[in-house]
Amino acid sequence: MIDVNRQGEVWVFAEQEDGSLHDVALELTGKARWLADRLGVAVGAVLPGGGVADDGMKKLAAELIAHGADKVYVVDDDRLGHYQTNSYARVLTTLIEKHCPQIVLFGATPMGRDLAPRVASKAMAGLTADCTDLNISDVTDPKTKQVHEKLLLQIRPAFGGNIIATIVNYDQWPQMATVREGVMQLGDPDASRKGEVIEETVELDESCLAIKLIERHVEEQKVNLKAARIVVAGGGGVGSKDNFSMLYDLAGSLGGVVAASRAAVDGGYIDKAHQIGQTGTTVRPALYIAVGISGAVQHRAGMEESAKIIAINTDPAAPIHSVAHYSIVGDFSKVVPMMIKAIKEKEIA
Amino acid sequence: MSYDSIVCVKQVPDTANVTAEAMKEDGTVNRAALPAIFNPEDLHALETALEVRDAHGGTVTVLTMGPPKAAEVLRECLYRGADKAVLLTDRRAAASDTLATSYILSQAIRTIGKYDFVFCGRQAIDGDTAQVGPQCAEKLDIPQITYLEKVVKLSGDVAKIRRNIGQGYEVVEAKLPVLFTVVDTANTPRPQAACRVMRCKHARVAGEIQGEVRTAMPDASDEDRQAEVERRVKATDERGLMIEQWDLDHIGADLQRCGLAGSPTKVQKVLSVVLTTDGFQEVAATEEGVRQLIKELVVDRTLG
Numbered sequence: 001m002i003d004v005n006r007q008g009e010v011w012v013f014a015e016q017e018d019g020s021l022h023d024v025a026l027e028l029t030g031k032a033r034w035l036a037d038r039l040g041v042a043v044g045a046v047l048p049g050g051g052v053a054d055d056g057m058k059k060l061a062a063e064l065i066a067h068g069a070d071k072v073y074v075v076d077d078d079r080l081g082h083y084q085t086n087s088y089a090r091v092l093t094t095l096i097e098k099h100c101p102q103i104v105l106f107g108a109t110p111m112g113r114d115l116a117p118r119v120a121s122k123a124m125a126g127l128t129a130d131c132t133d134l135n136i137s138d139v140t141d142p143k144t145k146q147v148h149e150k151l152l153l154q155i156r157p158a159f160g161g162n163i164i165a166t167i168v169n170y171d172q173w174p175q176m177a178t179v180r181e182g183v184m185q186l187g188d189p190d191a192s193r194k195g196e197v198i199e200e201t202v203e204l205d206e207s208c209l210a211i212k213l214i215e216r217h218v219e220e221q222k223v224n225l226k227a228a229r230i231v232v233a234g235g236g237g238v239g240s241k242d243n244f245s246m247l248y249d250l251a252g253s254l255g256g257v258v259a260a261s262r263a264a265v266d267g268g269y270i271d272k273a274h275q276i277g278q279t280g281t282t283v284r285p286a287l288y289i290a291v292g293i294s295g296a297v298q299h300r301a302g303m304e305e306s307a308k309i310i311a312i313n314t315d316p317a318a319p320i321h322s323v324a325h326y327s328i329v330g331d332f333s334k335v336v337p338m339m340i341k342a343i344k345e346k347e348i349a
Numbered sequence: 350m351s352y353d354s355i356v357c358v359k360q361v362p363d364t365a366n367v368t369a370e371a372m373k374e375d376g377t378v379n380r381a382a383l384p385a386i387f388n389p390e391d392l393h394a395l396e397t398a399l400e401v402r403d404a405h406g407g408t409v410t411v412l413t414m415g416p417p418k419a420a421e422v423l424r425e426c427l428y429r430g431a432d433k434a435v436l437l438t439d440r441r442a443a444a445s446d447t448l449a450t451s452y453i454l455s456q457a458i459r460t461i462g463k464y465d466f467v468f469c470g471r472q473a474i475d476g477d478t479a480q481v482g483p484q485c486a487e488k489l490d491i492p493q494i495t496y497l498e499k500v501v502k503l504s505g506d507v508a509k510i511r512r513n514i515g516q517g518y519e520v521v522e523a524k525l526p527v528l529f530t531v532v533d534t535a536n537t538p539r540p541q542a543a544c545r546v547m548r549c550k551h552a553r554v555a556g557e558i559q560g561e562v563r564t565a566m567p568d569a570s571d572e573d574r575q576a577e578v579e580r581r582v583k584a585t586d587e588r589g590l591m592i593e594q595w596d597l598d599h600i601g602a603d604l605q606r607c608g609l610a611g612s613p614t615k616v617q618k619v620l621s622v623v624l625t626t627d628g629f630q631e632v633a634a635t636e637e638g639v640r641q642l643i644k645e646l647v648v649d650r651t652l653g
Contacts, residue, residue, distance in 0.1 A: 217518050329631070342636070
């Protein structure tokens with residue numbers, strides 16, 4: 001635990017793998033910039049890695065700076081080439097003790113969710129998982145009436161998304177949070193931004209290297225939901241794997257991708273890689289067409305920021321209509337072919 | 350070589366099915382109104398531990414923290430094959446966040462004593478944080494392997510594990526002791542065994558017996574009740590069915606690190622999710638309605 005440190009920087013763990021930064025690291029750097037501007041402090045990114053060519057790490061540091069970092073703490077060590085919990089945790093805890101940041105943010109990726117709790121436990125600091133929003137505000141302790149100035153508000157769904165809780169950490173700093181990929185918007189890089197690259201060395205002993213990597217198999221990303229301008233998503237109401245072909249036809253006619261709710265994935269209609277929502281991908285496309293999706297909170301959390309939402313559902317009371325801009329109460333097996341037809345007519349015209 | 354495992358399990362409100370009746374006026378969920386279930390991923394953690402024991406020998410001890418009612422999940426573990434169960438219950442542990450919870454669990458694990466593996470579910474469905482497992486490992490100063498999907502091989506003091514990393518998998522090796530968090534694709538949990546249900550359905554923690562006596566003897570004096578509690582505890586113990594019940598003193602916990610005092614994170618505000626029903630435009634499910642919609646989307650440049 002570090003003491004309350006008003007001059008402390010806002011930090012981001014810069015997750016990288018095989019020499020490229022994870023999107024969430026850049027998304028969070030942008031958010032950290034926003035938070036740091038409200039606090040009047042600098043943004044720092046912590047970039048551990050190894051085996052990446054020297055200019056490779058520099059390239060990553062430049063990307064972080066272009067997205068809003070003022071300082072990039074580079075820890076370049078061959079033993080940090082592959083992520084493992086204890087070595088990366090040692091890097092983070094050592095640098096936290098040395099520089100006393102007031103906020104540390106991690107992506108809620110498999111790596112971030114493995115690392116952040118270990119770091120928080122070692123630092124005896126608070127940690128809030130899977131935040132959907134972050135803000136800065138003064139907070140009054142309801143018991144002591146003491147006012148804590150400019151705390152990090154860590155906002156997240158809880159109880160399966162049925163409530164939204166705001167979590168704060170008064171004095172056992174740093175204030176730490178993880179944020180899911182795609183929740184914060186990826187800003188445009190500004191190549192003219194200036195920042196400082198600081199090389200740090202962290203001592204790694206045997207206990208940091210307790211896990212031996214035998215084999216690693218990373219699948220090609222099957223579908224890039226985040227990058228799609230148009231998403232056609234099917235839910236349990238689609239009813240079968242065969243029926244999903246209609247959604248592929250619609251997506252094809254619009255140049256979009258097919259996604260799904262958890263119900264459709266659990267039903268075996270489509271692979272989990274297509275899942276939207278709290279336990280899947282968060283998207284914000286120009287158009288989101290929800291077909292036969294009831295719209296449980298967990299699903300809505302992953303799509304409600306879409307610019308335009310069309311809901312097609314036989315149930316007029318389905319919660320999905322509440323986030324939709326256009327609502328079609330009807331049988332998708334009739335409505336979807338009508339849509340395909342209307343799109344084709346538009347193309348001919 | 351045989352292996353001794355400790356499995357951390359949790360009784361959770363069934364958050365997947367929260368009804369309006371379960372919401373209190375202040376917007377918080379009334380946990381009491383939700384059915385309490387065995388946290389789903391913890392069942393997979395238990396199954397992994399049982400499979401290790403079945404293949405190599407050793408013991409499986411289950412540990413939970415919660416009110417006396419949480420002994421329900423411990424009984425479920427016994428029905429499925431756990432050898433021993435421990436309930437950590439203490440009012441002073443209430444309102445613990447993940448840091449305080451992991452401290453308390455790690456103290457309980459140290460009190461259980463010798464172990465080769467600690468198994469946890471990846472995360473619990475009430476908080477979805479996935480933090481307690483890794484934080485326990487840090488408190489115990491042992492390595493963690495998260496998202497365990499398969500125990501590939503155990504030989505001597507080395508465990509070879511396949512872990513799911515989202516876009517693929519890793520096979521890693523670690524020397525024990527080590528803590529694992531287990532995902533739901535790891536296995537299919539075994540059903541409860543009828544003979545074990547018959548044997549263990551009367552297993553109780555002391556706190557449950559006290560509650561049962563209070564209900565059965567509402568008008569009796571404290572002395573009479575206490576005597577009845579003692580009688581029932583003795584009878585249950587003679588049948589080998591008392592489940593261990595520990596408090597914070599028993600595990601030597603520093604109270605400053607437990608409950609509210611030991612929790613850096615504070616809940617500042619809770620809002621229930623409110624659905625708005627206005628603001629959307631209804632589109633008729635007809636060819637004309639759909640055609641108009643597509644036209645509108647072209648006009649506002651949503652469709653290129």
